[in-house]
Structures are given as C-alpha cells and as structure tokens.
Amino acid sequence: MSAHRVWLDSFPDxxxxxxxxxxxxxxxxxxxxxxxxxxxxxxxxGTGRLGQARVIGSVKSxxxxxxxxxxxxxxxxxxxxxxxxEVWSAVPKGERLEQMIDAxxxxxxxxxxxxxxxxxxxxxxxxxxxxLSRVVREACKQCGRAWAMSIGRGGTLRDAxxxxxxxxxxxxxxxxxxxxxxxxxxxxxxxxxxxxWTDDERAEARAAGVAIVRFGPHAMRIETAAAxxxxxxxxx
Numbered sequence: 001m002s003a004h005r006v007w008l009d010s011f012p013d014x015x016x017x018x019x020x021x022x023x024x025x026x027x028x029x030x031x032x033x034x035x036x037x038x039x040x041x042x043x044x045x046g047t048g049r050l051g052q053a054r055v056i057g058s059v060k061s062x063x064x065x066x067x068x069x070x071x072x073x074x075x076x077x078x079x080x081x082x083x084x085x086e087v088w089s090a091v092p093k094g095e096r097l098e099q100m101i102d103a104x105x106x107x108x109x110x111x112x113x114x115x116x117x118x119x120x121x122x123x124x125x126x127x128x129x130x131x132l133s134r135v136v137r138e139a140c141k142q143c144g145r146a147w148a149m150s151i152g153r154g155g156t157l158r159d160a161x162x163x164x165x166x167x168x169x170x171x172x173x174x175x176x177x178x179x180x181x182x183x184x185x186x187x188x189x190x191x192x193x194x195x196x197w198t199d200d201e202r203a204e205a206r207a208a209g210v211a212i213v214r215f216g217p218h219a220m221r222i223e224t225a226a227a228x229x230x231x232x233x234x235x236x
Contacts, residue, residue, distance in 0.1 A: 046148030113152030
C-alpha cells in the first residue's frame with residue numbers, strides 16, 4: 001500500500017525529529033486510513049517541501065481527539081513547475097469551479113484568479129473563494145504536489161493584461177501554438193466565459209500585445225478549457 005499523504009502547515013526538517021499530527025489530518029490517518037506503527041507517511045506543506053515520516057503510534061489527546069505520532073525520516077525541497085503559469089478565468093457555475101481548481105492543481109498551474117468580463121455569469125462570493133484553498137490542499141495530497149496553487153483576487157480583463165508576464169488568451173480565432181522561442185518563464189493564461197470573448201475584448205488584448213491561441217477544434221466548458229490549455233502550455 002502506498003504511503004498516506006498528510007498536509008501540515010509546517011513540519012521539522014531534521015531526520016529523527018518527532019512530530020504529532022492532530023486535527024482532521026490526524027483523525028483521518030488514525031481512524032480512516034488506520035495507519036499502524038511502522039507505516040510510512042508523506043508530508044506536504046505547500047511551500048516546496050516533501051517529507052517522509054514513520055508512524056510510531058496513534059493516541060487520543062486530552063481533548064479526546066485522535067493524533068498520530070511519527071518520526072521524520074527525511075525532507076527534500078522541490079523546484080516549482082516551470083514555466084510559472086497563472087490562470088485567470090471566468091468562473092464556472094456550481095461545483096464546476098471546485099472541479100476546475102482540483103484539475104488545475106493536478107496539472108501544475110501556479111495560481112488561479114477569477115476574471116470578470118462582459119459575458120461573465122458568475123461572481124463568486126468571498127466565502128466560496130476562501131473554500132477553494134481546501135480544494136487545493138486536497139488536490140496536492142492526491143497528486144503529491146509540493147507547491148500549493150495560489151488563489152488570487154483576480155479582476156477585469158484590463159487588470160489581467162497589465163503585467164510583465166507573457167499573456168496568452170485562449171480563443172478559437174487564434175494561432176495553433178504560441179510562437180515564443182524560447183518559451184517565457186512566466187505566463188498568464190486567460191480563459192473566457194462560455195459565451196466567448198467579445199470583439200472589443202479581443203481587440204483590447206491584441207492592442208496590448210496579448211498572444212491569442214487556440215487549444216482545440218471545439219468550444220469547451222470553462223473548466224475543460226482551463227485544464228487543457230494549462231496542460232498544453234506547461235508541456236509545450
């Protein structure tokens with residue numbers, strides 16, 4: 001059985017150091033995964049470190065909560081995925097937003113921000129945006145990602161294109177591929193609403209030097225386009 005992955009806000013670097021895993025992570029490891037002494041744990045903190053620990057045992061705390069005691073075996077530092085890719089997108093409806101965040105985290109996007117454009121139909125509330133950090137953590141645990149994907153505040157199209165990063169707009173009218181050589185170190189990818197970009201928005205993007213690129217032969221849902229385009233950009 002593969003090692004159980006645990007998200008911790010911090011954990012020690014030094015091998016041989018003891019650590020205690022409490023809260024939801026401790027309960028899940030002890031009562032759902034039922035880890036036993038000698039089992040291995042993979043530790044993730046979202047800041048580029050991947051650790052490994054060996055389970056010593058499980059106990060109930062004074063608050064009657066399950067905790068897992070472990071010992072650090074080793075820690076490695078992992079470089080971020082290159083290029084650094086930010087995705088700014090219109091917001092899909094309902095659970096599809098969380099599905100998109102989960103997929104972008106697995107693909108390797110460095111960050112996501114909501115994009116408000118003329119044909120946007122959803123403006124996420126602050127509470128929903130805050131909950132996306134939990135989706136990111138769970139996706140990091142699922143795929144073993146060392147760096148957490150950031151969730152930004154976003155803004156308008158004008159906000160999105162005012163950056164020193166290379167900006168790419170996904171649109172069916174664009175070129176088949178990004179012509180940059182060598183490829184840029186930092187990219188901001190723009191995904192529009194399901195109603196598509198307006199002519200004025202395309203014109204504004206072109207005037208600002210934004211590259212307009214198509215990523216498939218058909219119109220896609222926002223969450224599909226975001227994951228597909230991000231994967232292509234990261235593996236071009």
